[in-house]
Amino acid sequence: MQKTIQTIAVVGGGASGLAAAISAAQYSGEDTRIVVLERLDRVGKKLLATGNGRCNLENIAAEKPSYYFTQNTKALSNMLQQISVQDVLQFFKGCGLLYRQEEEGRIYPSCNQAAVVLDLLRINAQAKGVEEWCNWEVDKIHPQKKGFLLLSSEGESLFVQKIILACGGMAAPKLGGSQKGYELAKALGHTVLPVYPCLTGLCCKGEQFATLKGVRAECGVSLWQGKKQIVSLEGEVQFNEYGVSGYPIMQFSGHWNPKAKMELCFDLVPQLQQHQLESILHQRRKNKMFGQESFLLGLVHKKLATYHLRHQKINWASPTPQEVSELAQRLKYWVLPINGTPGWDTAQVTGGGVPLQEVQPHSFGSVIHKGLYITGELLDVAGQCGGFNLHWAFSSGILAGRDAAQSLQK
């Protein structure tokens, strides 16, 4: 007797979808067909851009919930324990990838090429019989008695037994970010918590950014809500036309709350304590070699120096100790109010999304529809920089793929 073929559809050929498809194929019987449906003309476009083209695919600390933003930390902790970093690395080893660890626990492919990570995922999927259907945007999903009917935006249809929804979030629309996944999840009865751009720059009020555009400076930066310091970090800050970006700022962006009054405080001379800086400035005050133009030379970036010297009231004919102390104070505590983010184009991930309590922790199976799984960025999880987002995408995909395949065989 001929066996009935059953189909698992993976909606979205990104990091999570590709891992899900390979994992499903690993646990499937011969009578299971796995199809990756991708709305763009090729799979893995975003993956190619990760880690500046090097793909920071994992982090040894990725099982710790403190590296992620979510509204449900308890559920996240539970989910992160279902699959380890080593399991994900083993998955990549199985795909043929050599990798190595760099600073702060970040893991990269040994060849330093995101393109190789994508190629390996694709050839492993192909070898296991996974089908790739590009330019196939899932527009509607109709739950049926024994599965789901998928309709594409071009009017095609596909009946499947299982769906893994791995559509990603809204970040980086040029690389595939869209709201389609949220619409599909909502139409199927899921909730979607408000989404916001994460791992992005922050816009600051002030006319100064036109003159500071292009400056990169090592700074201490802290994020404040009223009198409460939320977080502080040191690292390279980039100044641009809308405000600031760079590693510390991106890490802060998940804490930014549009409803609260929040400020950034910059320490432009993090190597020196305030009294040390003051002492140097007081010596310069008495040294004729240093005038208005050169007063901060060697201490801070030239453009930042020009900006601050212009805005600090100093009688250059004979600067007073008080004026010099105030300048030191300004360089150590430069406060700028935040008034937004530059939006989805520059964001690396999406905060918010489908609440974690709406999927099973061990399988990422929907608690609303049997046979539906939701993985990756579509869920209410946004990791910090350092490989946490790809860990989340890959690990949730691996678990969902395995469960979808195994449940078809029961």
Ligand SMILES: Cc1cc2nc3c(=O)[nH]c(=O)nc-3n(C[C@H](O)[C@H](O)[C@H](O)COP(=O)(O)OP(=O)(O)OC[C@H]3O[C@@H](n4cnc5c(N)ncnc54)[C@H](O)[C@@H]3O)c2cc1C
């Ligand atoms: C520039 C950049 C650099 C990054 N670098 C890193 C890094 O080094 N390390 C790290 O951990 N994270 C990094 N990230 C974040 C990481 O890439 C994402 O968190 C991760 O790709 C999310 O995986 P995903 O599969 O959930 O979504 P995606 O990778 O976004 O994949 C979703 C896919 O679904 C497709 N799709 C959407 N809707 C539909 C539909 N209705 N029908 C069919 N297809 C659909 C999309 O076109 C897309 O291809 C970076 C992000 C960006 C933008």
